[in-house]
Amino acid sequence: MLKKERQAYIIQQINIHNKVLSSDLCVQLDVSEDTVRRDLQELAEEGKLIKVHGGALAKSFHFTIESKQVYSLPEKKIIAHKAIDLIKDGMLVVISGGTTMRELVNMLPPDLNATFVTTNVPIALELLEHPNAEVIFLGNKLLKSAQMAVGAEVVQRLGQIKADLCLLGTNSIDLNFGITDLEWEIIEVKKAMIACAQKTVSLAISEKLNTTQRLQVCALDQVDVLITELAPTNEKLTPYAKLGLSIL
Amino acid sequence: MLKKERQAYIIQQINIHNKVLSSDLCVQLDVSEDTVRRDLQELAEEGKLIKVHGGALAKSFHFTIESKQVYSLPEKKIIAHKAIDLIKDGMLVVISGGTTMRELVNMLPPDLNATFVTTNVPIALELLEHPNAEVIFLGNKLLKSAQMAVGAEVVQRLGQIKADLCLLGTNSIDLNFGITDLEWEIIEVKKAMIACAQKTVSLAISEKLNTTQRLQVCALDQVDVLITELAPTNEKLTPYAKLGLSIL
DNA sequence: TGCGTTCCCGCATAATCACGCAAAAAATTT
DNA sequence: AAATTTTTTGCGTGATTATGCGGGAACGCA
Incomplete structure (x- = not known):
């Protein structure tokens, strides 16, 4: 295979996937990693892509990738880390939205073999x-504010699912009112998510504890696990533990 | 064997395989490598092919490799701009994927009041x-490679829609084989998209013209409009115009 | 911190190229 | 037809390019 051919292939892959791994390419092209690296370097010098450790990225994604890492509060990382241990191979996991969830997804072990519904x-x-x-x-119809699908369609489809786990990003959680949220359409979906899963996990930064919004998603007895960035023994959490929630 | 004969053979091979190796040619033509190299050099000077180390490539290769300054290619912007004029207030538009489409969505006038299905x-x-x-x-189930939902669910739902316009990002388009793509699941979805829309528009960079993949999405008679970055009068497009496609 | 991966550097090897030259072939002139 | 010129070709030599490999440095992740 000719060098230019190889480079054209690399460019193609970049255009399709927005990224390439050196390790992948050297298998696909049947050349050594050094050769791939030299190709990537050359193409990078010509401005066709951006060389990074382990492979290369499309130029267009340079910015989005960089900005992607910005919103990582350490608290969220702690929460995400705790939640990940609950996800096992073969599970069907229903997962809501929010930046904490994004953090979690980012941190999923690469060899995990699970199905996610969102x-x-x-x-x-x-x-x-x-x-x-x-x-x-x-x-279904997408709700701009939450960047998620909502509506009867979604609720109905969730009703047809039997999930092992429901990971719920939580805006507000309170001892009396349970989990609450702002928008009617979001509530509906979250309710359905909880209903279809065997086990419901609420992920919330501690500042969300003991706050409420207008609309109730569910009472606390429907929540099985509560995850915050605090130590499970923290006194802020003991009232929740007394209500029967597992604290992580 | 005459020189002209040899060169004609080389061009023929280039047209078939998009590349030739000097080492192959000197065997096939029973001449020395030097002679082959001199032939290639001559043909390169005439602009019939691109000489590279070890052989030569078709000109189309040069295009993919040289013109892909991926971050918002000017070609894609031109295409997107042309396509946007087709979208009117109140329309229901079915839209596929691809970077050109993203460019298009980015450029949509803020006051446009349309519904998009994707x-x-x-x-x-x-x-x-x-x-x-x-x-x-x-x-439905998401296909990793194309970052899109595929499957019977999607096809069925598309069948319930009557769209005004289908904007189709096009991987390969050819006079004989029409629009083609690589993956079975993608084909299915694109077929359904075309079927549900009153008018189908194919968006393709000119380098995609006269290329084919394994699987057919649709014949050209199902496509109403073809948009490339070229001027509509460009000779590359006239064969398509003759088949009844509107060229923009 | 330590471990595995990826990277960088230099070198060895092989393939490819460029140049000059001379023989062969083709074209032109005599 | 013979001689001459021009073109084409093959070959040898040395230069250039492409590639893989080894070893140590750097990186990323836990």
């Missing part, structure tokens, strides 16, 4: 980056 | 940025 567009996009995850997007 | 995740995300567009995402 109605949230950014989450879906993130999940697509995962090498092994199967992703089901329940679609 | 199965492509990045496109959906981009559409959500638009202040007025209503976005419908037809969901």
